[in-house]
Amino acid sequence: MARIGIIGSAGRMGQALQAAVTAAGHELAGGIDKGGDVQALAAASEVLVDFSAPAALEHNLDAAIHAGIPVVIGTTGLEERHHWLVDAAAVSIPVLQTGNTSLGVTLLAHLVREAAQRLGEDWDIEIVETHHRMKVDAPSGTALLLGEAAARGRGVDLHEEAVRGRDGITGGRKAGTIGFASLRGGSVAGDHSVHFLADNERLTFSHLAENRGIFARGAIRAAEWIIGRKPGRYAMGEVLDL
Numbered sequence: 001m002a003r004i005g006i007i008g009s010a011g012r013m014g015q016a017l018q019a020a021v022t023a024a025g026h027e028l029a030g031g032i033d034k035g036g037d038v039q040a041l042a043a044a045s046e047v048l049v050d051f052s053a054p055a056a057l058e059h060n061l062d063a064a065i066h067a068g069i070p071v072v073i074g075t076t077g078l079e080e081r082h083h084w085l086v087d088a089a090a091v092s093i094p095v096l097q098t099g100n101t102s103l104g105v106t107l108l109a110h111l112v113r114e115a116a117q118r119l120g121e122d123w124d125i126e127i128v129e130t131h132h133r134m135k136v137d138a139p140s141g142t143a144l145l146l147g148e149a150a151a152r153g154r155g156v157d158l159h160e161e162a163v164r165g166r167d168g169i170t171g172g173r174k175a176g177t178i179g180f181a182s183l184r185g186g187s188v189a190g191d192h193s194v195h196f197l198a199d200n201e202r203l204t205f206s207h208l209a210e211n212r213g214i215f216a217r218g219a220i221r222a223a224e225w226i227i228g229r230k231p232g233r234y235a236m237g238e239v240l241d242l
Contacts, residue, residue, distance in 0.1 A: 001025060001026050001027055002026045002027070002046050002047060002223065002224060002227055003026070003027045003029040003044065003045050003046045003047075004021050004026050004027070004028060004029055004045060004046070004047055004048075004049060004220065004223050005028075005029040005030055005031070005032075005041040005042065005044065005045030005047070005048045005049070006018060006021070006028070006030070006031040006032075006048075006049050006051075007031075007032055007033075007036075007038060007041070007048060007049065007050040007051065007052045007056070007060055008033060008050065008051040008052035008053070008075075009031025009032060009033060010031070010033045011033075011051075012212060013051045013074075013212050013215065013216070014031060014033070014051060016211075016212040016213050016215070016216035017049060017051065017216045017219060017220070018031060019213070019216065020213065020216035020217050020219070020220045021220060023217075024217075024220050024224070026220070026224075029041065029044045029045040029046070030044055030045070033052070034052075034053075034056070038056075038059060038060055038063040039063045039066065039067075041063070042063040042064055042066065042067035042069060043067050045067070045069060046069060046227055047069055047070050047071065047072065047223045047226060047227050048060065048063075048064050048069060048070075048071040048072070049071075049072045049074070049219050049220070049223050050071055050072065050073045050074065050075055051074045051075055051219070052075055053075060053077075054075060054077050054078050054079065054082055056075075057073070057075060057078070057082050057085060057086075058085050061085055061086070061088075061089040061095070064089070064093055064095075065089055065092045065093055068092075068093065069093065070093055070094035070095065070096070070223075070226040070227060070229060071089075071093065071094075071095055071096075072096045072097075072101070072219055072222045072223050072226060073086065073095065073096065073097040073098070074098060074100075074101050074215065074219055076099055076137055076140065076141030076142075077136070077137035077141065078097075078141075083097075086233060087233060090231060090232050090233035091231060092231055093231050094226050094229040094230065094231055094232060094234060095232075095233050095234065096222050096225075096226050096233075096234040096235065096236070096238075096239075097233065097235075098141075098145065098222075098235060098236045099140070099141030099142050099143075099144055099145035100141060100142040100145055100190075100215065100218075100236070101215045101216075101218035101219040101221075101222060101236060102142075102207070102209065102214045102215055102218050103214075103217075103218050103221065103236075103239075103240060104207050104214065105142055105145070105146075105192070105207050105236075106218070106236040106237055106239070106240055106242070107240065107242070108146065108192070108194075108205055108207045109145055109146055109149040109236075109237070110149070110237060110240075110242045111205055112146055112149045112150050112153070112194050112205055113149040113150065113152055113153040114153065115150075115153065115196055115203065115205070116149070116150040116151075116152075116153025116154050116196075117153035117154065118153075119196055119198070119203075121154075121175050121176045122175075122198055122199070123196045123197065123198045123203075124173060124175075124177075124179075124195075124196070124197045124198070125150050125177075125178045125179065125194065125195070125196055125197075126178075126179040126180075126181070126194075126195045126197065127139070127143050127146055127147055127150075127178065127179065127180050127181070127192070127193070127194050127195075128180075128181045128183070128192070128193045128195070129142065129143040129180075129181070129182055129183070129190070129191065129192045129193075130182075130183040130184075130185075130188050130190075130191040130192075131182075131183075131184055131188055131189075131190055131191075132184070132185070132186060132187050132188050132189070133184055133185050133186060133187075135184060138182035138184070139164060139180040139182050140182070140190065140192070142190060142192050143180055143182070143192060144158075146192060146194050147162060147178050147180065150178055150194065151178060154176070156176065158178060161176055161177050161178050162177070162178055162179075162180060163177045163178070163179045163180065164179075164180045165180070165181070165182075166179075189209040189210060189211055189212055190209040191206070191207070191208045191209065192206065192207050193205065193206040193207075194206075218236070221239060222236060222239050225238075225239045
């Protein structure tokens with residue numbers, strides 16, 4: 001049984017995480033939100049699970065480093081600066097950062113990378129994601145995670161090859177690019193499809209999330225896995241030994 005602390009505990013995802021901790025037979029060390037004492041939570045925990053906000057990441061990492069405990073980061077909307085912070089923290093503690101903690105999405109990313117590696121540039125890649133009307137960032141963290149998987153499979157830099165949204169006279173599609181489209185509406189927990197399109201044939205990989213419980217269960221699985229690991233930056237694929 002592990003003592004797990006939740007950062008961002010009051011929202012819908014935070015409530016799902018608390019339920020997942022109990023369902024997995026672990027102890028909830030506590031939960032905090034904006035303005036809460038993360039240092040005290042870290043001191044009472046064996047591992048932190050952070051689903052809060054990008055602005056809080058640096059403070060949360062500092063608390064984990066001070067307590068000498070690992071942290072699982074599922075916060076989305078991270079920018080390049082935040083990834084630098086994660087890299088720096090990983091020198092001192094184990095850090096698992098991901099755009100999606102679902103085990104199904106983790107396997108999907110693996111399959112996308114394999115497909116991108118084996119199919120040539122004459123196969124166009126387009127990523128389509130749908131989320132509830134309240135989601136504030138686009139493309140979703142999961143869509144970017146899948147885009148990174150495709151880019152790694154092709155051996156390219158996603159920042160250089162990504163095309164986010166099209167409007168007006170855009171011209172023909174540039175070979176080798178990876179396209180993103182974001183849909184928002186209703187109460188969709190998260191649907192993602194990666195399309196590989198060639199002349200006369202198409203291949204699509206999809207994952208449909210029916211509720212937030214899948215992300216919570218995956219995050220707790222990651223928290224179990226990371227306890228006792230050496231300092232370093234880890235990913236969900238390692239939890240499934242991919």
